[in-house]
Amino acid sequence: MHTRTSLQPYMLAFIAFAFASFFAGGLLHAQKPYSVQQRWTIGGDGSWDYLTVDSAAHRLYIAHQTRVQVIDIDTGKLIGAIQSLTRCHGIVIAPGGKTGFISDGGANTIVVFRSEEHTSELQSLRHL
16 A cells, blocks of 8 residues: 555656646647748739738738739739729728728828729728
8 A cells, every 4th residue: 555655646647747748749740830821923013012901802902103903812813903092001991891091192082893894993081
C-alpha cells in the first residue's frame, strides 16, 4: 500500500504532462503562418489605394487612381470597372450589397454606385 501511495503523485504528474502536451501540440499546429495562395496580375497605369472585399458577391474592389476595378475573387479575373473618377481612395459596400460608395478625393465627392452593375451610372454627392 505504501508503494501505491508514493507512485500516485508521479502518475498524476505524468497524466497532467501528457494532457498538456496533447493540447499544446494541437494549438501549435492550428496556428499556421500566412502564405501566398495565388497571385493576380491586374495591370493598368497609376497608383493603387485601398481594397474592399464583398465576400457575399465574391468581388474585390480595388481603388486604382481614376477608376475602381472589380475582380472576381474566385477566378482573379477583371469583371468590371467604375470609370471617370479623379483620384479615388476607398470603397465601401453597404449592408445588403446592392449599393457602394467611393471616396473621390480629387473631385472632393462621394460617388454612389450599384454594385451589381459596376458601371459608370454614378451619382456624385458633393462634400459639404
